[in-house]
Amino acid sequence: MPDKVARMNRFVVISGCSGGGKSTLLDELARRGHATVAEPGRRIVEQELASHGSALPWADADAFARRAIDLALADRAAAEHLPGWVFFDRSAIDAAAALDHLSGGQGRHIDALPRYHDMVFLTPPWPEIYVTDRERRHGFDDAVAEYQRLVLAYPANGYDLSVLDKVAVGDRADFILATLAQSTSTAYRPIEL
Template sequence: MDRFVVISGCSGGGKSTLLTELGRRGYSVVEEPGRRIVAQELATDGDALPWKDGSAFARRALDMALVDYRAAHYGKGWVFFDRGLIDAAAALQHSTGEQALQRFGQVHRYNRTVFLVPPWPELYTQDQERQHDFAAAVAEYERLLEAYPAVGYDLVILPKLTVAERADFLLACLKQQGSQLGRIS
């Protein structure tokens, strides 16, 4: 789906803040499955947490990302996802060895351009829902740098700018992509 745009990358790199800005500008946004799952599991004393049961967490993230993906079809215009199916499939593959990337990455497509936020130590913070350290966040980022191109996506690394400038940059990239395809989005 050309109008489904994934913003992925390093934990604590500003994805959610960027999604908030895009939502403020009137675009449809889909919150990160992982954060929602962690909040639910913490509230119910569950075990599907990345630091307790990584494979159960990844499977839940994959299920939630599929629901999000299907639900987004009913809207119009750009839909920005804070992570998506590829992130969940990469996490599942990393935790179990199961070949989830190829299975999910080819069937449920997003815009061919995926925007990645790079590691940004000055922004990174741990909290109740983000208990992994910065080194683990960087390792995840490096896996995603390989995962998305492995299933046919082009990556654009978002520059370390203010939130508004990052949103402008992302939207300009999409507009340029639309122009190259013979349409303006």
């Protein structure tokens, strides 16, 4: 059982507001030698745009959310072999919360999803750095509404939240790594591979 706990606690989610600096933060953590997993939604949008598909948040949000859940679950399973901390740009919980919102509470049950580390780090709404682009077409108000749903969804499913300060990316990475180092003695045991 301890190995299962150790594996679960290695998977750290960075979630929060769209355009809040998650991808930049994951890039910084990767630069420091940590395993990272890119956001499922962005990858889906890129694939759908390239193939002229319709599983896009602005065309078929339900299909997009279902695909995001499946991709996030595949990402988590594929990360099992990676050593040390693995940082995820969003998780299956984000997509399940979106699907739940779209379906009026009839989405996939979040509590049936595999667990991640108990501490989830959130990037708050940060209008000064928010931009739209080819893959992110929704406005800032929609991003804030999504953030507010996540602030409720994660704790409702047994996760603790740490909202990151609006500071330089290096400072954010330092904070996350220091917070995880503090939890190492009680929540994280290295896996013998």
